[in-house]
Amino acid sequence: MRRSALAFISISLAAVCARAGDVPPEPTRVAALEMEAGLARKPLIYLFLDPQRRVLEIKSRGTVLDTVPLTGIEVVSQQPVMRRDILSHPPFPAVWTIQQGAGDSDREVIAPTELKPAPKMGEEEEDQAPPAASGAAQAPTPTPTPAVGPPASYRSRLDNGWDLWVTDTLPPQSRLKTLLAAVQDGWQRVFGEGEDHIPAITLAMTDENARRIHHLLRTGMPILVASET
Amino acid sequence: MLARLGRPFVSTPFDATPSVTPEVTDAGRLTKIAGQAFKDIEKVHPKGVYIVVDTFRNRLHLYEDGKLLRSAVCSTGTGRVLRDPRNGRQWVFDSPMGERVVETKRQHPVWAKPDWAFIEDGYLPPKDPNERFDAYSLGDYALYIGDGFIIHGTLFKSLLGRRVTHGCIRLGDEDLEFLYHHAPIGTRVYLY
Numbered sequence: 001m002r003r004s005a006l007a008f009i010s011i012s013l014a015a016v017c018a019r020a021g022d023v024p025p026e027p028t029r030v031a032a033l034e035m036e037a038g039l040a041r042k043p044l045i046y047l048f049l050d051p052q053r054r055v056l057e058i059k060s061r062g063t064v065l066d067t068v069p070l071t072g073i074e075v076v077s078q079q080p081v082m083r084r085d086i087l088s089h090p091p092f093p094a095v096w097t098i099q100q101g102a103g104d105s106d107r108e109v110i111a112p113t114e115l116k117p118a119p120k121m122g123e124e125e126e127d128q129a130p131p132a133a134s135g136a137a138q139a140p141t142p143t144p145t146p147a148v149g150p151p152a153s154y155r156s157r158l159d160n161g162w163d164l165w166v167t168d169t170l171p172p173q174s175r176l177k178t179l180l181a182a183v184q185d186g187w188q189r190v191f192g193e194g195e196d197h198i199p200a201i202t203l204a205m206t207d208e209n210a211r212r213i214h215h216l217l218r219t220g221m222p223i224l225v226a227s228e229t
Numbered sequence: 230m231l232a233r234l235g236r237p238f239v240s241t242p243f244d245a246t247p248s249v250t251p252e253v254t255d256a257g258r259l260t261k262i263a264g265q266a267f268k269d270i271e272k273v274h275p276k277g278v279y280i281v282v283d284t285f286r287n288r289l290h291l292y293e294d295g296k297l298l299r300s301a302v303c304s305t306g307t308g309r310v311l312r313d314p315r316n317g318r319q320w321v322f323d324s325p326m327g328e329r330v331v332e333t334k335r336q337h338p339v340w341a342k343p344d345w346a347f348i349e350d351g352y353l354p355p356k357d358p359n360e361r362f363d364a365y366s367l368g369d370y371a372l373y374i375g376d377g378f379i380i381h382g383t384l385f386k387s388l389l390g391r392r393v394t395h396g397c398i399r400l401g402d403e404d405l406e407f408l409y410h411h412a413p414i415g416t417r418v419y420l421y
Contacts, residue, residue, distance in 0.1 A: 025256075025260055027254050029263075030253070031251040033266040033270075037266035037269040037270050040270045041269065044326075045421045051243050061270075061273045061274045062270035065281055066283065066421065073242070075243055076239070076240045078236035078237065078238055080234070081234050081236075087241065089243055094249065107310045107321070108309045109310045110309055110310065110312070111311070111312040111314060112349075112351045113314055114351075115314060115348060117352065118347050118350075118352035118353060171240055178239075182235050182236070183235070184235070185236055185237055187235075188235065189235050211285075213285075215284070215285065215308070226247070
């Protein structure tokens with residue numbers, strides 16, 4: 001699994017060249033290969049989204065470092081119940097770039113209030129023992145702070161004006177659930193709580209995968225979108 | 230009730246058919262462009278021994294020509310920010326992302342502790358440089374990958390597999406020794 005994920009160069013794109021001498025290469029594949037060559041020239045990580053294979057690959061220098069299988073790629077938009085607009089999606093093959101990343105602002109800040117002189121080498125720092133409690137048995141036991149992991153559903157803004165929504169759960173689409181969601185959204189708007197979302201390219205994946213690519217979706221991350229067909 | 234209907238999310242499949250028609254359609258020129266792009270990628274993709282670090286799962290993999298030589302549990306950067314209370318200077322404890330190179334390697338490395346190592350513990354950085362040297366914390370070997378980032382050992386073995394470092398990659402003793410002996414200077418390191 002690991003070895004296949006690490007196959008040199010995207011197989012689909014390399015295949016373009018393997019066949020290049022036999023038959024005229026497909027223009028869109030060549031365009032994608034050229035875009036990938038542009039990304040591979042830099043010592044950076046980039047993502048490769050293949051809507052046909054339903055995978056998101058983490059790559060650098062043309063090499064697949066890891067693969068994230070997708071359970072769905074959808075265009076998700078907010079639309080009235082009684083009217084459905086057919087939305088197109090950003091053209092591809094193309095390189096989309098994260099303009100405002102979900103992983104940009106999730107940092108814990110450590111800020112000591114004051115600094116004291118460091119103990120000299122070899123000096124033992126005197127332990128400041130906590131004041132002795134009168135009832136040792138009643139002393140509170142510190143509990144470790146639970147680690148806060150990245151979310152499993154989040155949005156990033158792309159430079160083409162669309163959102164990229166990574167989620168482990170796509171919105172329900174049955175008639176009943178759509179109607180219920182519409183009623184809920186309507187009530188929220190009545191109370192001024194409604195929120196408008198711009199249309200999003202939505203990548204559905206397992207919650208673990210959604211969490212593990214969160215830190216990659218920071219501002220400036222390029223995403224090459226290309227398909228085998 | 231209908232008057233109160235809002236706008237639910239509607240989901241439509243992403244059409245996986247490419248929607249851009251490139252300007253170049255001439256077969257001969259396409260072949261030439263494809264060949265050049267392929268050469269460009271071939272030229273930069275990793276050859277020989279290289280290291281891959283998954284900073285979410287805290288795993289380091291050593292490959293040779295695509296064949297996995299060793300996988301190890303490691304520790305990577307916390308992602309936290311440290312702020313100096315005196316002047317507001319900040320450090321971000323991220324492991325770097327992207328491609329790096331093993332620039333130097335050292336046995337029995339000595340760590341020259343930077344300012345943040347003192348500030349994080351609530352101490353003023355010492356004025357005497359000799360008070361910064363620490364011969365124990367980095368373990369037996371160190372592989373320097375630039376900008377102060379190091380692949381090194383640790384005294385805190387129980388924290389391997391967690392994001393606890395200031396950006397360096399920590400390994401257990403045996404894995405570090407293996408890496409030291411199998412990854413020569415110039416080895417490329419891919420962190421994501």
